[in-house]
Amino acid sequence: MSDWQGFSPLNDFTGPLLDNLKRHPKRIVFPEGEDVRVLRVSERFVSEQAGVPILLGRKEIIRRMAEMNGISLKFVRIIEPEKSSDLQMFCDRYERAEQMFGNGLPMNTREIVSEPVHFAAMMVLYGQADAIVAGNMKRVASVFRAVNKYRQDPVPTKPLFAISIVMVPEFAKKFGGRGIYFLADTGVTADPTVENMAYFAVETAKMARHMLGKGVRVAMLSASTDGSVPELAADRTRAATALARSVVEKECLDNEITVEGEIQIDAALSPDSYSVRVHRTSMLQPSDVWVFPTLDAADISKKLICMMPSVCNYGLILGGLLFPIAQLPRLTDEDRMFGTALVVGNEAIKFHLLYPQGVAPLY
Structure with missing residues (x-):
């Protein structure tokens, strides 16, 4: 996709964000990876040297979708949460956190943590990824319920x-x-x-x-x-x-x-x-x-x-929350998804690395 058909040109906001990520690439997790829009955004993310996309979903389905649509998955990582060797480690972490907050030991930890948004959150907490772009195939409320477990501060204010x-x-x-x-x-x-x-x-x-x-x-x-x-x-x-x-x-x-x-x-x-x-x-x-x-x-x-x-x-x-994450609507287009991925990627970069002089070059 050399001409990036379907994408609008970069603008005064997304252009500098992409430049930042070219200097400081980040790993972005897409929990709903079985989506052709995610595949196209991932291909562009790699081509622009912005970082590494990580797609959660069934490998066979994702690869077939990419082949049918002529999309390259080079340097795109695909993980099936239920089959991941890290799943038990993530479950242990989840149970410790639940007990620490007085919620008791959950009965279905493995089922909860293998849910894509929870699994993506654990990847970021363990340093295996930097940010998350979710919601393109889920209802807003389901994403909010999942990420509410990972708030910076449980205080109601x-x-x-x-x-x-x-x-x-x-x-x-x-x-x-x-x-x-x-x-x-x-x-x-x-x-x-x-x-x-x-x-x-x-x-x-x-x-x-x-x-x-x-x-x-x-x-x-x-x-x-x-x-x-x-x-x-x-x-x-x-x-x-x-x-x-x-x-x-x-x-x-x-x-x-x-x-x-x-x-x-x-x-x-x-x-x-x-x-x-x-x-x-x-x-x-x-x-x-x-x-x-x-x-x-x-x-x-x-x-x-x-x-x-x-x-x-x-x-x-x-x-x-404890990490950068975006919630997209299910009707989102590829422009918005790509731009949003640039935003959360930049959110994961330390301020002093983005602006060594204290301000953006434009200013």
Whole structure:
């Protein structure tokens, strides 16, 4: 596939990500490997020298699919979890973790761990892989249930959450910047608390900084700007803004992350709207991170944006976990899958390796 038919050209977001992986290749696990889209993405991943794809599934089926579609599996690793020599080791680790968290000894450990998402997670935890791209053949809820076992912190204020990354060229032309935005939470928590929103804001800002290689601006979105429409949801967003700022300051990131809120979306994007609504010095760049007050608002906004013909959409990138992982919808296309694999691959690269000078070369 020399011309990469079916793939769009790399853009201002995915181009630098691919360059990073060429310097620091990573191993990406695809738990649902029996999918021709995964095979095409894997072939390109290898050809671009971005790393090594690892497909979970039946070897015979995957090889037959590749042959029928003229896809090369050179340097693509295929593993059948049920037949893996590492399965027992992974089962032992899973049982120890369950007992440590007071969940008791599971009755069907082998069945659980041989499930592809669990097996992929164990591969990353044991250093056999670097990141995971899942969900292309599974329901969202089934992936969430599996990865919820691998949270960084079981504390309720630090739940699993989802980040969508959108690139909107029209916004870049109209408002400035690169038109790359990180949206949270777009997939998990229906009605986040103050603590949840602050956590989403700080962690999403860290990811945006990691991907963009520069300081980032966070917009805590609301129907109100600085109390212009007094109501409960705005009060919650205002409180979350204050908490997020305190966390950023405590972690000594205040020179890298700016948190503003509560703020309306037009003020977060447009310098003209910002100067009118916020009554402070005009912002130099639009906000990079958008934190929504509810899942309804996030989902509706994201889907409306993604209906624009030139928009590129990557993720969901799941946050709050022990390793980089993305959850794709079942109707995903190869462009989104490839771009999302680049994202989680970059997430697995240490910041100082990506940016030895402290910032991306572009900046």
